[in-house]
Amino acid sequence: MKSTPILNLGFNPTSHLLTSSGESTHLVLWKVRVNSFLKPYIEYSGSLYGHRGTVFKFNYNPSGSLLGSCGEYGEIIIWDTYTWKERRRFKANNAWVRAIDINDKGQVVTGGEDNIVRLWDINSTEYKEVGSHKDWVRDVIFYPNANYIFSAGDDKCIRVWDYESYIEVGVLQGHKDNVSNMCLDSTGTLLVSCGWDEEVNIWDTSNGELLTTLKDSHVKSETSVCLNTVIVTKDVRYLLTGSDLSSINIWDLNKEQIIHRINTDQYSINSLLLAPDNDSMLFSAGEDGTIKIYDISFLYQ
Numbered sequence: 001m002k003s004t005p006i007l008n009l010g011f012n013p014t015s016h017l018l019t020s021s022g023e024s025t026h027l028v029l030w031k032v033r034v035n036s037f038l039k040p041y042i043e044y045s046g047s048l049y050g051h052r053g054t055v056f057k058f059n060y061n062p063s064g065s066l067l068g069s070c071g072e073y074g075e076i077i078i079w080d081t082y083t084w085k086e087r088r089r090f091k092a093n094n095a096w097v098r099a100i101d102i103n104d105k106g107q108v109v110t111g112g113e114d115n116i117v118r119l120w121d122i123n124s125t126e127y128k129e130v131g132s133h134k135d136w137v138r139d140v141i142f143y144p145n146a147n148y149i150f151s152a153g154d155d156k157c158i159r160v161w162d163y164e165s166y167i168e169v170g171v172l173q174g175h176k177d178n179v180s181n182m183c184l185d186s187t188g189t190l191l192v193s194c195g196w197d198e199e200v201n202i203w204d205t206s207n208g209e210l211l212t213t214l215k216d217s218h219v220k221s222e223t224s225v226c227l228n229t230v231i232v233t234k235d236v237r238y239l240l241t242g243s244d245l246s247s248i249n250i251w252d253l254n255k256e257q258i259i260h261r262i263n264t265d266q267y268s269i270n271s272l273l274l275a276p277d278n279d280s281m282l283f284s285a286g287e288d289g290t291i292k293i294y295d296i297s298f299l300y301q
Helices: none
Strands: 006-011 018-022 026-034 040-049 055-060 066-071 075-080 085-091 097-102 107-112 116-121 127-132 137-143 148-153 157-162 167-173 179-184 190-195 199-204 210-215 227-232 238-243 247-252 257-263 269-275 278-286 291-295
Touching: 006 055, 006 278, 018 055, 018 066, 018 278, 026 055, 040 291, 066 097, 066 107, 075 097, 075 107, 107 137, 107 148, 116 137, 116 148, 127 148, 127 157, 148 179, 148 190, 157 179, 190 227, 199 227, 238 269, 247 269
Parallel strands: 006 269, 055 097, 097 137, 137 179, 179 227, 227 269
Antiparallel strands: 006 018, 018 026, 026 040, 055 066, 066 075, 075 085, 097 107, 107 116, 116 127, 137 148, 148 157, 157 167, 179 190, 190 199, 199 210, 227 238, 238 247, 247 257, 269 278, 278 291
16 A cells, blocks of 8 residues: 655654654654664654644644644644643634644644635634735744744745734745745754755844855756755754755755765655754655654764
């Protein structure tokens, strides 16, 4: 039987339980183990059922007490991670919801195929429209250092919103195609984005300045490469991207060049994740329905 694609990976910030979601209509919980040969592997721990269709994205709040997931049919579910029961269920019309983030204030931000960025409160079923893009919204992030939300979409830009006043305070322009994924560095001073233009953009979160653009010079000009996921190591020395070419690129941020390439058989790399207490352990989720673990300790030797 063909495995369904895995679209997203994440760790609970406190329990370090690995979580995955995709086209299988449920989220899967995994424990990361180490065998007698000191090789890591994952062990099935349970599943969360509640969605009727694909679960495009999920995120834990920083304290790890809540998990928010979103998917087809406008479904948004907030899970209590102590009981693994539904805490709250939202409905964003019937538009597919492709992006979600949740903070420790009990606020949830979502975006999707109706182009709207919504802000929810877990103690209510009502929402506020923060604003909208001109096309699909593919990623959203709460900025922890201020009352801002970053949203990225198919209108080739990242929009910055003040979620207390519901005002757009900035538009970050630099991508030439859909912006697929974003992440913040460990200090919150850098916002990193990637997209279907094969580029990684690095932004200064204090003023929205585009600091640099990274692009793989070895990709043939006639080859179209979509970057699906980007992450930064905690020491902000390295940046990793996953693409629909089944490859993982590791960039040295000081040199602004690729120093290592991992070629996989996962068809497309949909999500990358580093272990919460070990930047040398890399997890990748693929279109083939597998989760693979790579040892990248060579970066620190």
